[in-house]
Amino acid sequence: MSHFPADLNIDELNQSWLPKLDKSLGVKITAVRGDTLVSELTVTDLMLQPFGVMHGGVSCVLGESMGSVAGGMILKDPNLTVVGQSLYALHLRPVKLGMTLLIEASPQHIGKRTQIWDILLQDKETNKPTAKITLTLAVIEKSRNAPK
Secondary structure, three states: OOOOOOOOOHHHHHHHHOOHHHHHHOOEEEEEEOOEEEEEEEOOHHHEOOOOEEOHHHHHHHHHHHHHHHHHHOOOOOOEEEEEEEEEEEEOOOOEOOOEEEEEEEEEEEOOOEEEEEEEEEEOOOOOEEEEEEEEEEEEEOOOOOOO
16 A cells, blocks of 8 residues: 555645745656655756766755655645755765756655655666665644744
């Protein structure tokens, strides 16, 4: 049984759940497979460091965002939300201009006050992993002043 709601609409996820930063990078949520949220990103020159490979911070943004989106989507109580508490990134191979990354966020622990998500980034063409992110989320009450 999946943690995600059964009536998910991918278009709605991309419009309503995807953070503005990720939208500006070109991230698209493409599927939910069981307990895994799947998205894609094609690397542009704006994401490259001076050495011609994708900046490691982009991997961290993808891990934080996809884990947070997935974590927020599975909450049953509308008065709760998730926030990043810890992020560990392991960069495995360089990502180059034009590569399309497949990003898969899968839960490792879903608790009452914490969640741990593993986010795997891989080259869509070769399926070789490029980074592995472990994100710990704190489950907190929504602020009354938070934007809706």
